Every structure is written in structure tokens, then in C-alpha cells.
Amino acid sequence: MLEVKNLQVVYSNGNEALKSISLSAKRGEIIAVIGRSGAGKSTLLRCINGLQTATSGEIILDNENITHMSQQQLRLTRRHIGFIWQEYNLIERLPAMTNVLIGRLGYNPGFGSLLGYFDRSHREIALQSLERVHMLHRANFRADRLSGGEKQRVSIARAISQNPKILLADEPVASLDPELSVQVMADLARVAREVEVLTLINIHDVELAKKYADRLIGIAQGVIVYDGKPETLDSHTMNRIYRFDKDQNAGSSMSPENNALLGSPAVVA
Ligand SMILES: Nc1ncnc2c1ncn2[C@@H]1O[C@H](COP(=O)(O)OP(=O)(O)OP(=O)(O)O)[C@@H](O)[C@H]1O
Ligand SMILES: [Mg+2]
Structure with a gap:
């Protein structure tokens, strides 16, 4: 149904948001994609929806290669892709x-x-x-x-x-209070099951993800570090998904770019 093969996305500023992501998914599956802010969750959904171009790799939806499409193909394909936005x-x-x-x-x-x-x-x-x-x-x-x-x-x-052949939801409950989040996630999962549509949901709330998804995909720094059932997600894997990357963050506040920003009158003003 959906095949993502070695998907890589490098943004124009050189930022490699996805590094060789591969996954396959079947009709009717409900998959929660979890990961820290900046892990690459939205980039993945945006690639499937054609909002972001892949640098390399392939996306195949229902036997159709949708990795690179003309505007006309994109229009036709998008009518089969339901997108639910945070806002x-x-x-x-x-x-x-x-x-x-x-x-x-x-x-x-x-x-x-x-x-x-x-x-x-x-x-x-x-x-x-x-x-x-x-x-x-x-x-x-x-x-x-x-x-x-x-x-x-x-x-x-x-x-x-x-x-839709596939339903993509990017943080669908992030703007709602906790009680409503549960209700809306429950509705989303129920409806997706009723119509048996493959559903990918980016979500920060791991408890909700575990409760309503059949499968979890954990992404860290553009790499899938977990792909399996919610029940088998252990604390070691959670650490890998949500680890605080000391190397990456230690330098950033003191980087030459940030020092330049601190000193920039335009930013200070
Ligand atoms: N248009 C862009 N140009 C350059 N870098 C980008 C762009 N969009 C996203 N990024 C970077 O790519 C990485 C992945 O971003 P992405 O939005 O996919 O993360 P995310 O997992 O959805 O995060 P969040 O949980 O905060 O929504 C981040 O480092 C982000 O800063
Ligand atoms: Mg996002």
C-alpha cells in the first residue's frame, strides 16, 4: 500500500532532516509517528503529500511512484491523500x-x-x-x-x-486541551478503522500514541529507531527516541552563528 524506500531529505540550507527512511504500511493500519521536535516527523508527512521534494529515495503509494510528480499528477494524487493539520x-x-x-x-x-x-x-x-x-x-x-x-x-x-487511500495527520491534537485531545484522537482512530484507511499520525503525546495506534514509528534525527507495536516500546528505546543529544546541543548556544545573533543590533533591538 505505502512503501517508503531510503527516503532522504536535505533542505536547501544543508540540513539533512531525513536520512534513508524506509517503511512499508498496509491498508487500515494506524501508525503513530513519534519523536522529539525537529526529528523529521513533519518532513516525512510532507514528502508523502508532495509538499516537500525528496532528495533521494522513493515513495510508492498503491503501486504508483509518487516521489517526483508533475503539477497535474500531484493534483490527482492529492485527492487520494487526506491531510489533517494541527491548526x-x-x-x-x-x-x-x-x-x-x-x-x-x-x-x-x-x-x-x-x-x-x-x-x-x-x-x-x-x-x-x-x-x-x-x-x-x-x-x-x-x-x-x-x-x-x-x-x-x-x-x-x-x-x-x-x-482517501491514506490519511496523514500532523499533530492533530496539539492545539487541544488534554481532555479534548483524547476525544479527538479517539474519533480519528475510530473513523480511520471504520473506513479502513491507512493513517499516519505525528504526535508528541506518547501515551495517546500507544493507546490509539496499532504501530509506533519512533524517529530520532531523521532515522527510524523504533518500528513496532506500542506494547513492545521499552524505556531503552524511548531514551533513544527522546534522548537529549548533548553533543549536538552543547555547542549550539555558543556557536559562531548564535554569537553573531547575540551581537547583532537588528536582533537585540
Ligand atoms: N524548510 C526548511 N528548511 C530548512 N530546514 C528545515 C525546514 N523545515 C524543517 N527543517 C528542519 O528539518 C528538521 C526536521 O524538521 P521537522 O519539521 O520535520 O521536524 P518535526 O519532527 O516535525 O518537529 P516538531 O515536532 O517540532 O514538529 C529540523 O531540524 C528542522 O529545523
Ligand atoms: Mg512537525
Whole structure:
């Protein structure tokens, strides 16, 4: 279903965010990607979604090599990739229903979608998607009138309405309070299981990751250091994932670049 082979990403400033990442995943799996800030979690999801170009390696989704795509291929592929963002990415002044219909845009090309016209079949799918996340009663509410948890549920509905081959969620509960985080993660995992979609969730909260994912992938400094069941993640591996890298951090505050920043009037002012 998804094959990532020796994926490497070097940003233009020379920063190697991913170093030869390889993984394969099946339909219906729910995978939590954990790791310290800067480990490379978002870079991985962004590569799969075509938002970031791989420096080397390959990404194969449903037997299609999606590593390097033309703009047109990218458009077609993206309609099969649902993305859930930390900050929801809803259009605030539009109703929840319209926001979910936006997930159907890839299937409703041409003038219709430009005019905001979606036929009955699209509307039915949008309503079903809202129902799945218990948000049918908010279908006509403008997005900016919804609470954070409700916004994220609408954004899950939008992603599901795409009938995606893969669902990518980058810190989907990081903006929510602990109680809501649990509820929204529970909803996300339940919906993903119901529609049997392969789901990759970047998440900082390891307890939530262990509770709702079938599989954990731990990344440290662009390398996978754990790939397995939540139950078998031990404290030694946790240390490898979350270790404080003394060598890397000891020098940084005193680096010539930082000294220059300290001395820079533009920064001090
Ligand atoms: N556009 C960019 N240009 C240069 N370096 C970048 C860029 N985006 C990310 N990086 C760097 O690549 C590394 C991986 O970043 P990434 O955002 O993937 O980490 P992350 O695991 O998602 O972190 P977080 O948990 O904070 O979201 C970091 O060192 C980051 O500073
Ligand atoms: Mg990130």
C-alpha cells in the first residue's frame, strides 16, 4: 500500500532532516509517528503529500511512484491523500458543510466547484462524513463559531470525504486541551478503522500514541529507531527516541552563528 524506500531529505540550507527512511504500511493500519521536535516527523508527512521534494529515495503509494510528480499528477494524487493539520486549515467564514465539500473538490472539477455547486452525491458524502464524527448538527455552523475540538472533527470529516487511500495527520491534537485531545484522537482512530484507511499520525503525546495506534514509528534525527507495536516500546528505546543529544546541543548556544545573533543590533533591538 505505502512503501517508503531510503527516503532522504536535505533542505536547501544543508540540513539533512531525513536520512534513508524506509517503511512499508498496509491498508487500515494506524501508525503513530513519534519523536522529539525537529526529528523529521513533519518532513516525512510532507514528502508523502508532495509538499516537500525528496532528495533521494522513493515513495510508492498503491503501486504508483509518487516521489517526483508533475503539477497535474500531484493534483490527482492529492485527492487520494487526506491531510489533517494541527491548526485545522478550515475556511473560517464558511459553514462546516462547505468546508467538508472542499474535500470533494478533487472529484468535482470544472465550473461547478468554482461556483460552489456540488451535486447530490457529493453532498451526501459530505453529510455522511460529518455524521461519522458526530458533527451533523453543526453542518450549517460557520467554522469560526466552532470550538477547537469541533473544528478538528470537521477537518477529519473533510479528509474522510476525499475517500482517501491514506490519511496523514500532523499533530492533530496539539492545539487541544488534554481532555479534548483524547476525544479527538479517539474519533480519528475510530473513523480511520471504520473506513479502513491507512493513517499516519505525528504526535508528541506518547501515551495517546500507544493507546490509539496499532504501530509506533519512533524517529530520532531523521532515522527510524523504533518500528513496532506500542506494547513492545521499552524505556531503552524511548531514551533513544527522546534522548537529549548533548553533543549536538552543547555547542549550539555558543556557536559562531548564535554569537553573531547575540551581537547583532537588528536582533537585540
Ligand atoms: N524548510 C526548511 N528548511 C530548512 N530546514 C528545515 C525546514 N523545515 C524543517 N527543517 C528542519 O528539518 C528538521 C526536521 O524538521 P521537522 O519539521 O520535520 O521536524 P518535526 O519532527 O516535525 O518537529 P516538531 O515536532 O517540532 O514538529 C529540523 O531540524 C528542522 O529545523
Ligand atoms: Mg512537525
